[in-house]
Amino acid sequence: xxxxxxxxxDWITERTPGxxxxxxxxxxxYYAPKNFNLWYYFGSLALLVLVAQIITGIFxxxxxxxxxxxxxxxxxxxxxxxxxxxxxxxxxxTGASLFFIVVFLHMFRGIIYGSFKRPRELxxxxxxxxxxxxxxEAFMGYVLPWGNMSFWGAKVIISLFGTIPVIGxxxxxxxMGDFLPGDATLNRFFALHVVALPIVLLLLVVLxxxxxxxxxxxxxxxxxxxxxxxxxxxxxxxxxxxIPFHPYYTVKDLVGVGFLLLIAAxxxxxxxxxxxxxxxxxxxxxxxxxxTPAQIKPVWYFSPFYAIVRMVPSFMDTAxxxxxxxxxxxxxxxxxxxxxxxxxKSIRYRGxxxxxxxxxxxxxxxGLCAVGTDTTAEVIPAWFGDVDVTFWENLFGRLxxxxxxxxxxxxxxxxxxxxETTKPVPDRVTTHD
Amino acid sequence: xxxxxxxxxxxxxxxxxxxxVGGIGVVAAAVPFxxxxxxxxxxxxxxxxxxxxxxxxxxxxxxIVAWRSLPIFIVNRTPQQLATLPKLNPRxxxxxxxxxxxxxxxxxxxxxxxxxxxxxxxxxxxxxCVPDYKGKIEPEPFDPNWQGGxxxxxxxxxxxxxxxxxxxMPAPKNMEIPAYHxxxxxxxxxxxxxxxxA
Numbered sequence: 001x002x003x004x005x006x007x008x009x010d011w012i013t014e015r016t017p018g019x020x021x022x023x024x025x026x027x028x029x030y031y032a033p034k035n036f037n038l039w040y041y042f043g044s045l046a047l048l049v050l051v052a053q054i055i056t057g058i059f060x061x062x063x064x065x066x067x068x069x070x071x072x073x074x075x076x077x078x079x080x081x082x083x084x085x086x087x088x089x090x091x092x093x094t095g096a097s098l099f100f101i102v103v104f105l106h107m108f109r110g111i112i113y114g115s116f117k118r119p120r121e122l123x124x125x126x127x128x129x130x131x132x133x134x135x136x137e138a139f140m141g142y143v144l145p146w147g148n149m150s151f152w153g154a155k156v157i158i159s160l161f162g163t164i165p166v167i168g169x170x171x172x173x174x175x176m177g178d179f180l181p182g183d184a185t186l187n188r189f190f191a192l193h194v195v196a197l198p199i200v201l202l203l204l205v206v207l208x209x210x211x212x213x214x215x216x217x218x219x220x221x222x223x224x225x226x227x228x229x230x231x232x233x234x235x236x237x238x239x240x241x242x243i244p245f246h247p248y249y250t251v252k253d254l255v256g257v258g259f260l261l262l263i264a265a266x267x268x269x270x271x272x273x274x275x276x277x278x279x280x281x282x283x284x285x286x287x288x289x290x291x292t293p294a295q296i297k298p299v300w301y302f303s304p305f306y307a308i309v310r311m312v313p314s315f316m317d318t319a320x321x322x323x324x325x326x327x328x329x330x331x332x333x334x335x336x337x338x339x340x341x342x343x344x345k346s347i348r349y350r351g352x353x354x355x356x357x358x359x360x361x362x363x364x365x366x367g368l369c370a371v372g373t374d375t376t377a378e379v380i381p382a383w384f385g386d387v388d389v390t391f392w393e394n395l396f397g398r399l400x401x402x403x404x405x406x407x408x409x410x411x412x413x414x415x416x417x418x419x420e421t422t423k424p425v426p427d428r429v430t431t432h433d
Numbered sequence: 434x435x436x437x438x439x440x441x442x443x444x445x446x447x448x449x450x451x452x453x454v455g456g457i458g459v460v461a462a463a464v465p466f467x468x469x470x471x472x473x474x475x476x477x478x479x480x481x482x483x484x485x486x487x488x489x490x491x492x493x494x495x496x497i498v499a500w501r502s503l504p505i506f507i508v509n510r511t512p513q514q515l516a517t518l519p520k521l522n523p524r525x526x527x528x529x530x531x532x533x534x535x536x537x538x539x540x541x542x543x544x545x546x547x548x549x550x551x552x553x554x555x556x557x558x559x560x561x562c563v564p565d566y567k568g569k570i571e572p573e574p575f576d577p578n579w580q581g582g583x584x585x586x587x588x589x590x591x592x593x594x595x596x597x598x599x600x601x602m603p604a605p606k607n608m609e610i611p612a613y614h615x616x617x618x619x620x621x622x623x624x625x626x627x628x629x630x631a
Contacts, residue, residue, distance in 0.1 A: 156562065156587065160560065173471070173472055174471055178476040180501075182476070188470065289502055290499060295586055310588050313601060313602075314602075317605055319558075319560070319603065389574070389575065
């Protein structure tokens with residue numbers, strides 16, 4: 001019996017000689033630093049959620065009807081009549097939010113350990129492109145159920161392009177294919193959400209991993225393992241502080257997979273809307289272009305960026321500044337490898353100024369999240385009573401916006417002018433034997 | 434073959450021209466795909482004028498009708514509401530409607546053909562939400578000194594009863610007045626200018 005299998009293996013290897021070397025290069029002989037910690041779960045978890053979204057998404061398309069007349073009803077049909085349809089849809093809607101939680105943590109890992117720095121700039125840029133496509137994917141997916149929040153969310157987000165001088169109005173009509181979001185809009189978003197963007201996303205993920213495996217993984221010490229001491233128990237040429245990705249990190253990642261699935265299952269079964277944070281109540285009402293929901297707020301994962309649009313006032317007769325600032329808040333992240341010029345990668349060996357600035361940045365991000373989700377609009381009157389909510393919300397939100405962008409300005413100046421006092425970086429990872 | 438001399442200039446010329454012609458072809462082939470995203474003939478044809486009777490709108494009431502799928506606000510303004518308009522000028526971005534958000538025949542204090550009747554596209558000039566009608570002159574949670582008008586629930590822009598935007602709001606401009614005219618005293622048609630107006 002074993003002979004049959006090995007013969008089959010030889011038969012395949014003869015015909016595709018590249019497969020086994022590729023498997024070894026990326027799995028059994030990809031030597032990752034041995035000191036990965038909790039932060040290093042989120043890359044593989046992002047891949048897991050991507051696969052889960054694709055599988056649940058494929059099954060949702062089997063019963064979804066992409067038309068303005070039928071979309072909302074078909075989603076209700078999936079929820080009520082399709083066998084296990086509710087589970088598949090809740091998996092998909094919960095997966096969307098978990099995707100962003102995992103990706104935000106993955107990006108934050110990259111920032112604290114300097115994983116975006118030379119020689120991994122391209123890995124970072126590809127990752128940022130993935131983030132950008134993911135945002136488009138999530139936005140278009142949000143429109144598909146054609147609830148009232150889908151409709152108004154689509155209208156507001158597409159209108160962002162309408163603030164562009166001269167071509168704005170025309171551009172908005174071009175994106176919508178009508179004078180308001182309608183059948184044409186829904187159909188093209190469906191095509192992009194289920195076909196075009198997933199293909200782009202998968203391609204970018206492959207490139208992201210390929211680029212990473214070319215330069216090797218960073219680690220919590222920010223030590224260059226690949227060009228350090230050689231020789232481990234698998235190979236005299238491999239990095240001394242590296243261990244094979246498979247089986248060591250695949251097994252470690254399985255623990256993370258179990259943990260994430262546990263959290264996902266809890267949400268899916270006990271709190272699928274998560275109190276309106278993952279699925280907004282207004283989206284249980286069919287789209288109506290004559291009735292705006294009382295509060296239009298984006299899903300939580302867009303809220304920090306969206307808050308910036310709100311916080312930047314119009315001047316010179318145009319609202320384009322807020323939109324520029326919002327896109328700027330994302331695009332500035334692309335420039336991280338060139339803004340942060342510190343020779344030290346990991347936060348463990350960086351100056352106190354960096355740690356304070358990063359803390360402020362996290363606070364600014366969460367503060368903008370609070371503004372964008374209208375949490376501040378609820379909290380301010382509750383805590384401070386009868387005050388001018390708009391004034392204080394604007395003051396708070398504008399301060400957070402300044403701190404968000406201020407982080408990048410500070411980071412550049414701090415590292416460019418050499419104000420940072422770093423600690424010595426060890427030659428090898430701190431946990432080597 | 435091996436001893437032939439390679440003409441690099443000729444080779445580069447051919448490479449560049451091939452790439453250029455191919456590039457033009459790709460751009461030309463992309464045009465139909467890009468143009469397919471334009472509003473279709475059916476969508477464009479759906480933009481016909483709308484006629485609405487005003488008989489049943491009580492003073493102080495708002496009616497919303499759809500024209501080109503846009504919400505058109507029709508408000509029967511009371512004299513009290515109209516009296517707030519001149520008082521509010523210092524608090525507004527564009528009190529005299531200098532920005533082209535209305536036809537010339539509605540560029541006046543009340544932004545309307547007849548002072549009593551407001552006909553307006555009820556879309557916030559910030560990001561396209563439909564503002565709520567808050568017509569009563571009474572303190573509101575968002576403004577203790579509210580003079581009646583419209584309040585956008587999305588980003589909290591305030592407008593007065595003529596759709597003029599307050600200062601320091603996310604919205605940059607007054608709400609737009611569509612082309613409209615009165616067929617008779619109590620009937621309005623939206624989408625068509627009055628006779629004689631440009």
